Amino acid sequence: PFTRSCLFGWTSTPGLSSALELKLAIGRWLQLAWLLRSRHFRRNLKACGLSPRELMRSMSHSVRYLRQCERRRDPYPVVVVDGFLDGRMMTLVSQSFPGSDDMEDMPVERTRNAMARRNRKLFRLNPESLEGLSVDRAAFWDVFSAFIDLLSPEMMHALPDPAPDMRVESFQSGFKVRKDLWMDRGGFQISPHTDGVQKYATFLLYCSAHPSLEQEGTSVFVPKDNGFRSWNGKQFKFDDFDEVFRAPYRKNLVFGFRKTDNSFHGKYPGEATVEARKTISITVQSKRLFKV
Numbered sequence: 001p002f003t004r005s006c007l008f009g010w011t012s013t014p015g016l017s018s019a020l021e022l023k024l025a026i027g028r029w030l031q032l033a034w035l036l037r038s039r040h041f042r043r044n045l046k047a048c049g050l051s052p053r054e055l056m057r058s059m060s061h062s063v064r065y066l067r068q069c070e071r072r073r074d075p076y077p078v079v080v081v082d083g084f085l086d087g088r089m090m091t092l093v094s095q096s097f098p099g100s101d102d103m104e105d106m107p108v109e110r111t112r113n114a115m116a117r118r119n120r121k122l123f124r125l126n127p128e129s130l131e132g133l134s135v136d137r138a139a140f141w142d143v144f145s146a147f148i149d150l151l152s153p154e155m156m157h158a159l160p161d162p163a164p165d166m167r168v169e170s171f172q173s174g175f176k177v178r179k180d181l182w183m184d185r186g187g188f189q190i191s192p193h194t195d196g197v198q199k200y201a202t203f204l205l206y207c208s209a210h211p212s213l214e215q216e217g218t219s220v221f222v223p224k225d226n227g228f229r230s231w232n233g234k235q236f237k238f239d240d241f242d243e244v245f246r247a248p249y250r251k252n253l254v255f256g257f258r259k260t261d262n263s264f265h266g267k268y269p270g271e272a273t274v275e276a277r278k279t280i281s282i283t284v285q286s287k288r289l290f291k292v
Helices: 018-036 039-048 052-067 087-096 114-119 136-158
Strands: 068-074 078-082 120-124 175-184 190-193 197-208 221-222 241-246 253-258 266-267 278-285
Touching: 018 039, 018 052, 018 136, 039 052, 039 136, 052 078, 052 087, 052 136, 087 136, 114 120, 136 175, 136 197, 136 278
Parallel strands: none
Antiparallel strands: 068 078, 078 253, 120 175, 175 278, 190 266, 197 253, 197 278, 221 241, 221 266
16 A cells, blocks of 8 residues: 555645735735626636635635645645535535546547546536536536636635746746546556646546545656656656556545646556545646647
8 A cells, every 4th residue: 555654755745935915815805806896706616605705714724724735846846735615615525526427538639648538538528518507507617617707816825936947838838727526437547757848737626535546646757767858748658667656546635736747647447436536636737838
């Protein structure tokens, strides 16, 4: 079994400067105030049973947990946030998660991995997909999407800075956030890769609670060929890498990492389990290279 204590040296997130904390908070509350001026957004809040005060409380909870999370800079910037959402928001996620009939098979333009296309269902959090859900579910996911947009700057700041020798995408073009819902069945796997060149960072929020899934989290890999790098997201053989950490697949835990030329991660072949592996994928992408 893989444990954090023996394989991965973690540190708590150092405090942000007072000036940066203030800047992030002002930006977040200004965006929320703008959202609350929208009749459509207020109607969706009401439809999913949330008040503006509850939304602000949920946001404060997530900010606090992001600032207290465990982080690691080596072999590349990684964070683990256990308890990312407050109880109310996590309950709504669980209640509103689409069934497999509402989801599409993973399309080839997203991945050429045959095991992913066969064993992963996808629901894109966009207006077109939401039209196919019930009114209350669509309302919640519209609110949740905005909630993540509001938190995304704080999520990026939770990640350690990459080492100077790591290649990363420039922030000059600005960023945009893509949110997807995944449902994986036993047999899903994806071999070590660094992710697409359009990404700044990826955050995976685990949403299933069955004990059989504990060992089904995402793995951090290092190449056996010391110094090997890859920028384009190509997938490589498991045998050419060592696993140095595996995130515990635990409900309401976020595993996040910065996309670099050595951000090798993947998922060993899954076991047949009682419950599907439900995950919310949050990718922060370059506006210039954004992929839907």
